[in-house]
Amino acid sequence: MFNTGQQVRQNLKDIEPYKPGLSDEQLRRELGNRPLVKLNSNENTLGPSPLAVQAMQAELPKLHLYPDGGSDLVREAIAAHHGVAPSNVFVGNGSDDIIKLISETFLDDSDEIVMPFPSFSQYAFGAHIMKAKVVSVPLKADFTYDVERMLAAVTPRTKLLYLCTPNNPTGTVLRQAEFSWLMERLPEHVFVVVDMAYDNYATSADRFQFEPRLLSRPNLCCLYTFSKLYGLAGLRVGYALGNPEVFSFMHRVREPFNVNRIAQVGAIAALQDVEHVKRSKQLAMQSRKQYEVLNEYGMRCVPTEANFVLVDVGDGVRVFEALRKEGILLRAGYPGLDAYVRITFGTEAENDLCIEGLRRTV
Structure with missing residues (x-):
């Protein structure tokens, strides 16, 4: 008899699948047709870039054709x-x-990665798939980076070091001086991956920011996404x-046609949508100020530079369940x-609505 538990790779048993925020479909099955306030997945509440939607609609008649296997036009636009x-x-x-491709490219059994804690779970996910060791370095009490502890965590077995700025889920940023000190x-021998998925929302002048001259460092890679600022989370387009x-080796492990035709067209158009970008940034800045009132009600808001805020409500799961209803x-x-x-x-x-709900619940 075929025994699945014995035949699959044994390290997979210790991996917990990623649990995304509930989708619209799941929520409507659970709550019916009542109005929903969906603030759980860091999506752009303004919706997708209108220019991207227009370009994708025009591309629909070509769905019978394979996409550009190397995403060359997208790469040129980026x-x-x-x-x-x-x-x-x-x-x-x-x-x-x-992130997964980087893990598959660099990591062998018993290699190590260093990452901040708390931070985005996919860094650890990629390492666990490859049977690598995850070394988590706690952020400081104010949720800012402790680069000295991160450096101390590096060993001869360390292959990857992850930095996330603004960090998910804290919204705090890595300072340029901290990055320079660490590098x-x-x-x-350590390859540094800086995840900048939310940097488009950040405003502090002293934060780490990408500059073309940084590419003179062969052991550095910066990640971006079209999911947040451009509102294209449903397309799944990111870039490094x-x-x-390094990329030449990552191409050896990536799937062919890994970015679909519609997504490529939408991403290129979104880069030109200056008005949508402006509105999205303005909304984030206004929202930060809006949520500051929670501090007056005894709920501490962690200062954020992202399109979300981390709030101390005493018991997160209890408050989550109460507002979910x-x-x-x-x-x-x-x-x-x-x-x-x-x-x-x-x-x-x-x-x-969320602030009022928190006032009633906390």
């Missing part, structure tokens, strides 16, 4: 956007896809800026953050 060469751009099926001291030689969806249950909920910024009206 390269022009950042002022780099197309060879410095790698496009994936969302940044999650790229000056980090052993050259980094070393072409009202059709207000937040995120809770992060390891080490039992007292907190993460709230994605919505429209002004959605934010007001």
